[in-house]
Amino acid sequence: MxxxxxxxxxxxxxxxxxxxxxxxxxxxxxxxxxxxxxxxxxxxxxxxxxxxxxxxxxxxxxxxxxxxxxxxxxxxxxxxxTTDGTGVLGGIAETLSPIVYRRVTPTTLHDDAIRAFADGIASAHSERLPLLRALNHALPGHWAGRARKTDRTEAAAMFAADMASPRDMALVFVSAARSLSIPARYVVGYSLAAADAHGAPGPHGWAEAWVDGLGWVGFDPSQGHSPDEGYVRIAVGLDAAGSTPxxxxxxxxxxxxxxxxxxxxxxxxxx
Structure with a gap:
């Protein structure tokens, strides 16, 4: 595309x-x-x-x-x-070990509610990729509605709210993955589907998590799937603040x- x-x-x-x-x-x-x-x-x-x-x-x-x-x-x-890589990132040199992205930041600090949510999904999946896919599919249903943008700065507050933005969902995904000791990071870029669906005025946010044997795999809980050919990846960070455009x-x-x-x-x- x-x-x-x-x-x-x-x-x-x-x-x-x-x-x-x-x-x-x-x-x-x-x-x-x-x-x-x-x-x-x-x-x-x-x-x-x-x-x-x-x-x-x-x-x-x-x-x-x-x-x-x-x-x-x-x-x-x-x-x-762009091409559809089914969410698997490749062809780019990584400067940091995946273990760095297990580091919790104030924005991605998980509470008991996030940990319980992640543990509930992990209990049904013994392999990491199916677990992460299940987390990506389950998260959108946690909130009653969608917001284009919110001012919340902590994953726990985002998870407890009635509505969430794509940024919120991605940060909660990162927080939940790290609660399971899975390296995860926030990604900022552009999405054709998100722009069409939400009329979003700014860049889009999603997440990547580390899967042994595959490397970094993208997950967009706001869309319920992995990034496809409609996405352009710009920057990554430990959280949204660390990758702000x-x-x-x-x-x-x-x-x-x-x-x-x-x-x-x-x-x-x-x-």
């Missing part, structure tokens, strides 16, 4: 800012399931960009902009060729207003 992606993040400031420094995790990497045809980062003002890689192996770009700045828009756009700081007073707009479209033809 050939996907066209355009993702704009627009900041407006109530007072001019003297300086802006941003860490951008907005550039996909080639792997066995995706090939980057073209990709660019555009900034609405004069800015210096420095490209590199973080500790998780994500392609990152440091953005430096000098003020006074009343606003700034960061747009990434490109085309990606844009993070940084500004020097200046006042407030900021943030608008995010994402379009994911399938282009005609298969390559």
């Amino acid at each position: 050939r996907l066209a992606i355009e993702h704009t993040t627009h900041y407006r400031f109530t007072e001019p800012q003297a300086r802006l420094v941003q860490l951008l995790r907005l550039t996909p990497r080639d792997d066995a399931n995706q090939t980057i045809v073209n990709w660019r980062i555009d900034v609405s003002c004069d800015a210096r960009l420095r490209h590199g890689m973080d500790g998780h192996g994500n392609a990152v770009t440091m953005l430096y902009a000098e003020g006074p700045l009343d606003e700034i828009a960061i747009t990434v756009a490109g085309e990606v060729l 844009i993070a940084g700081m500004r020097i200046g007073h006042g407030q900021e207003v943030l608008d995010v707009d994402v379009h994911v479209d399938r282009l005609g033809g298969e390559g």
Whole structure:
């Protein structure tokens, strides 16, 4: 499948800012399931960009902009060729051992309720891949409804709520997997199905878990299946905060207003 992606993040400031420094995790990497045809980062003002890689192996770009700045828009756009790898990640160099992703963070700390939920599923499955698939299928039914976005910051609060966003579901999946000592991590990227179903204004979130003999396998509890050719993978982290597409700081007073707009479209033809 050939996907066209355009993702704009627009900041407006109530007072001019003297300086802006941003860490951008907005550039996909080639792997066995995706090939980057073209990709660019555009900034609405004069800015210096420095490209590199973080500790998780994500392609990152440091953005430096000098003020006074009343606003700034960061747009990434490109085309990606994708194939369906049934969720199995391959063709990409890993910088960290899977064991690192058993580490619990404040966001992914599990409570008794999450542990009991995970244990109940694990009791019926002796092998890891069927267990993870069962967890992925069971999680969506835990919540009464779906939300496009929530402000909850802890997996326990997400699990206890009546509604959950795709990010919440993925983080609870990570928390539940780690409660079973399974390495798991949060993934941010783009999903054609999620954009069509939810009209989501921002990037999509899902999870990956380690399966011996296969490696990293993706799971999207918000969709109830593994990532297919409709997904483009951007970055991974221990949790959502560690893989957020844009993070940084500004020097200046006042407030900021943030608008995010994402379009994911399938282009005609298969390559």
